Amino acid sequence: MPIYEYKCNECGHVMDALQGVNDAPLKDCPECSKSSLKKLISAPNFRLSGEGWYETDFKTENRKNIADSAKTETKKKESSKQSTDTKSDKKEKKKKDNSSKKE
Numbered sequence: 179m180p181i182y183e184y185k186c187n188e189c190g191h192v193m194d195a196l197q198g199v200n201d202a203p204l205k206d207c208p209e210c211s212k213s214s215l216k217k218l219i220s221a222p223n224f225r226l227s228g229e230g231w232y233e234t235d236f237k238t239e240n241r242k243n244i245a246d247s248a249k250t251e252t253k254k255k256e257s258s259k260q261s262t263d264t265k266s267d268k269k270e271k272k273k274k275d276n277s278s279k280k281e
Contacts, residue, residue: 187214 180199185192186207195204205213 183218183220184215185218186210186212187216188212192218 179196181194181196182203183192183194184204186209189207189210189212191207191209193208197204203217204215207213207215
């Protein structure tokens with residue numbers, strides 16, 4: 179169940195309430211007993227940060243670190259592209275050399 183944050187518009191009291199998603203919002207302030215509570219939009223109290231916190235959920239075969247393998251695949255694609263570019267450059271140069279020899 180989510181924790182919602184409330185603030186009273188009359189007295190300024192701030193509180194947290196553990197409620198179900200479909201529960202009606204609270205209205206009565208526990209401090210001043212007036213019906214002026216307002217549900218606030220706030221950030222969660224925890225944050226999932228860093229790489230790999232979900233890593234163990236998606237393991238396949240003998241791969242121990244999927245995040246690292248994705249980086250490796252990206253590097254392989256980049257180096258493959260560079261080698262392809264180099265090959266095409268060499269072909270162009272060879273064509274130019276052959277055409278200059280014919281003249």
